[in-house]
Amino acid sequence: MKAKIDIQAMTPEERLELIEELWASLDPEDIPVSDEVKAELERRLRRHEEDPSGCVTWEELEEELRQEHP
Numbered sequence: 045m046k047a048k049i050d051i052q053a054m055t056p057e058e059r060l061e062l063i064e065e066l067w068a069s070l071d072p073e074d075i076p077v078s079d080e081v082k083a084e085l086e087r088r089l090r091r092h093e094e095d096p097s098g099c100v101t102w103e104e105l106e107e108e109l110r111q112e113h114p
Contacts (some may be wrong), residue, residue, distance in 0.1 A: 051059060077085075092099065100108075 049062070051062075054062070
């Protein structure tokens, strides 16, 4: 018999950890991706490969977002 998890009794940190564990348990082929999303990802990859100058680090993006939405 499987144990039930009382999600409401869990702290937000515990729930986030559970989400992380569940996500890590999936193989890439377990995650359905529509043809439209695949096409968009391929388009973005091609665009990046043609001109990677538009890339920013996570820290740069985070700072930009903080400035736009204080």
